[in-house]
Amino acid sequence: MRNQAGRYECKASNDVATPDVKYVNVVVNYPPTIKIAKSSETQVGRTGTLQCEVAAVPKPEFEWYRDDKRLSNAQGISIHVTGTTTVLTIANVTEEDYGNYTCVATNRLGIQNASVFLYRPGTGRNISGCACLSQSLWLVLTSIACLLIKC
Numbered sequence: 001m002r003n004q005a006g007r008y009e010c011k012a013s014n015d016v017a018t019p020d021v022k023y024v025n026v027v028v029n030y031p032p033t034i035k036i037a038k039s040s041e042t043q044v045g046r047t048g049t050l051q052c053e054v055a056a057v058p059k060p061e062f063e064w065y066r067d068d069k070r071l072s073n074a075q076g077i078s079i080h081v082t083g084t085t086t087v088l089t090i091a092n093v094t095e096e097d098y099g100n101y102t103c104v105a106t107n108r109l110g111i112q113n114a115s116v117f118l119y120r121p122g123t124g125r126n127i128s129g130c131a132c133l134s135q136s137l138w139l140v141l142t143s144i145a146c147l148l149i150k151c
Contacts, residue, residue: 008025009021009023029057030056030109032105032107032112033112034103036052038052040116042093042121044120045092046092048089048090049088051086052103052114053085054112059084060084060106062103071088077089088101090118100115100116100117
Protein backbone atom coordinates (compact mmCIF):
# COMPACT_ATOMS: atom_id res chain seq x y z
CA MET A 1 0.00 0.00 0.00
CA ARG A 2 1.10 3.60 -0.53
CA ASN A 3 1.57 4.25 3.16
CA GLN A 4 4.00 1.34 3.42
CA ALA A 5 6.62 3.13 1.32
CA GLY A 6 9.69 4.25 3.20
CA ARG A 7 13.01 3.18 4.67
CA TYR A 8 13.21 -0.20 6.35
CA GLU A 9 15.95 -1.70 8.50
CA CYS A 10 17.05 -5.34 8.44
CA LYS A 11 19.14 -6.42 11.43
CA ALA A 12 20.81 -9.79 11.86
CA SER A 13 22.50 -10.76 15.08
CA ASN A 14 23.90 -13.74 16.90
CA ASP A 15 26.13 -14.25 19.92
CA VAL A 16 29.33 -14.48 17.86
CA ALA A 17 29.67 -11.10 16.13
CA THR A 18 28.25 -7.62 16.30
CA PRO A 19 24.85 -7.22 14.64
CA ASP A 20 24.83 -6.49 10.92
CA VAL A 21 22.36 -3.80 9.82
CA LYS A 22 21.26 -3.04 6.25
CA TYR A 23 18.69 -0.54 5.03
CA VAL A 24 16.34 -0.74 2.08
CA ASN A 25 14.06 1.90 0.60
CA VAL A 26 10.68 0.58 -0.50
CA VAL A 27 8.99 2.56 -3.26
CA VAL A 28 5.31 1.99 -3.95
CA ASN A 29 4.34 3.05 -7.47
CA TYR A 30 0.78 4.13 -8.21
CA PRO A 31 -1.12 5.96 -10.96
CA PRO A 32 -1.97 9.67 -10.74
CA THR A 33 -4.81 10.82 -8.53
CA ILE A 34 -5.99 14.44 -8.67
CA LYS A 35 -5.71 16.00 -5.19
CA ILE A 36 -6.48 19.64 -6.02
CA ALA A 37 -8.00 21.20 -9.13
CA LYS A 38 -8.37 24.98 -8.74
CA SER A 39 -10.47 27.09 -11.06
CA SER A 40 -10.19 30.88 -11.25
CA GLU A 41 -12.54 33.84 -11.42
CA THR A 42 -10.59 36.52 -13.30
CA GLN A 43 -11.43 39.90 -14.83
CA VAL A 44 -10.63 40.76 -18.45
CA GLY A 45 -7.11 42.17 -18.65
CA ARG A 46 -5.93 40.41 -15.49
CA THR A 47 -3.87 37.23 -15.07
CA GLY A 48 -5.79 33.98 -14.64
CA THR A 49 -4.24 31.03 -12.82
CA LEU A 50 -5.47 27.44 -12.97
CA GLN A 51 -3.87 24.74 -10.81
CA CYS A 52 -3.76 20.97 -10.74
CA GLU A 53 -2.04 18.98 -7.96
CA VAL A 54 -1.59 15.23 -8.21
CA ALA A 55 -0.42 12.32 -6.07
CA ALA A 56 1.59 9.82 -8.15
CA VAL A 57 4.72 7.68 -8.13
CA PRO A 58 6.61 7.88 -10.37
CA LYS A 59 6.23 11.64 -10.91
CA PRO A 60 3.62 12.44 -13.55
CA GLU A 61 3.91 14.21 -16.88
CA PHE A 62 1.35 17.00 -17.33
CA GLU A 63 -0.60 18.34 -20.29
CA TRP A 64 -3.19 21.12 -20.48
CA TYR A 65 -6.05 21.25 -22.98
CA ARG A 66 -8.70 23.76 -24.00
CA ASP A 67 -11.44 21.88 -25.82
CA ASP A 68 -9.48 19.34 -27.93
CA LYS A 69 -6.46 21.60 -28.41
CA ARG A 70 -3.28 20.91 -26.44
CA LEU A 71 -1.87 24.07 -24.89
CA SER A 72 1.79 25.04 -24.72
CA ASN A 73 3.93 27.94 -23.54
CA ALA A 74 2.98 30.50 -26.19
CA GLN A 75 0.83 33.57 -26.84
CA GLY A 76 0.18 34.63 -23.26
CA ILE A 77 -0.04 31.09 -21.88
CA SER A 78 2.54 29.83 -19.42
CA ILE A 79 2.68 26.29 -18.03
CA HIS A 80 4.86 25.52 -15.01
CA VAL A 81 5.43 22.16 -13.34
CA THR A 82 6.88 21.82 -9.86
CA GLY A 83 7.01 18.24 -8.65
CA THR A 84 3.45 16.97 -8.70
CA THR A 85 1.79 20.35 -9.26
CA THR A 86 1.17 22.18 -12.51
CA VAL A 87 -0.01 25.76 -12.94
CA LEU A 88 -1.47 27.23 -16.14
CA THR A 89 -1.19 31.02 -16.24
CA ILE A 90 -3.10 33.11 -18.76
CA ALA A 91 -1.75 36.64 -19.03
CA ASN A 92 -4.11 39.44 -20.00
CA VAL A 93 -7.35 37.40 -19.99
CA THR A 94 -9.79 38.11 -22.84
CA GLU A 95 -13.45 37.11 -23.28
CA GLU A 96 -12.31 34.24 -25.51
CA ASP A 97 -10.21 32.77 -22.68
CA TYR A 98 -13.21 32.03 -20.44
CA GLY A 99 -14.30 28.41 -20.30
CA ASN A 100 -13.30 24.87 -19.48
CA TYR A 101 -9.67 23.71 -19.32
CA THR A 102 -8.46 20.15 -18.73
CA CYS A 103 -5.39 19.12 -16.79
CA VAL A 104 -4.07 15.65 -17.69
CA ALA A 105 -1.56 13.80 -15.48
CA THR A 106 0.13 10.64 -16.77
CA ASN A 107 2.69 8.16 -15.54
CA ARG A 108 3.50 4.62 -16.68
CA LEU A 109 0.76 3.23 -14.43
CA GLY A 110 -2.14 5.37 -15.55
CA ILE A 111 -3.76 8.64 -16.48
CA GLN A 112 -6.08 11.04 -14.65
CA ASN A 113 -7.67 14.31 -15.73
CA ALA A 114 -9.64 17.11 -14.17
CA SER A 115 -11.68 19.99 -15.55
CA VAL A 116 -11.08 23.47 -14.21
CA PHE A 117 -12.70 26.69 -15.27
CA LEU A 118 -11.68 30.24 -15.97
CA TYR A 119 -14.76 32.24 -14.95
CA ARG A 120 -15.93 35.74 -15.74
CA PRO A 121 -16.49 37.69 -12.49
CA GLY A 122 -20.11 38.18 -11.55
CA THR A 123 -21.38 35.05 -13.29
CA GLY A 124 -22.50 33.72 -9.93
CA ARG A 125 -20.52 30.52 -10.32
CA ASN A 126 -18.85 28.94 -7.36
CA ILE A 127 -15.33 28.08 -8.49
CA SER A 128 -14.84 25.34 -5.93
CA GLY A 129 -16.97 22.93 -7.97
CA CYS A 130 -17.78 20.50 -5.17
CA ALA A 131 -19.58 23.15 -3.15
CA CYS A 132 -21.90 23.80 -6.10
CA LEU A 133 -22.99 20.18 -6.12
CA SER A 134 -23.40 20.09 -2.35
CA GLN A 135 -25.48 23.29 -2.34
CA SER A 136 -27.64 22.01 -5.22
CA LEU A 137 -28.15 18.66 -3.54
CA TRP A 138 -29.05 20.40 -0.26
CA LEU A 139 -31.61 22.57 -2.08
CA VAL A 140 -33.23 19.52 -3.75
CA LEU A 141 -33.37 17.56 -0.49
CA THR A 142 -34.82 20.55 1.37
CA SER A 143 -37.47 21.00 -1.33
CA ILE A 144 -38.45 17.33 -1.19
CA ALA A 145 -38.66 17.42 2.61
CA CYS A 146 -40.77 20.55 2.43
CA LEU A 147 -43.18 18.87 -0.02
CA LEU A 148 -43.47 15.78 2.19
CA ILE A 149 -44.27 17.71 5.35
CA LYS A 150 -46.24 20.41 3.45
CA CYS A 151 -44.41 23.46 4.76
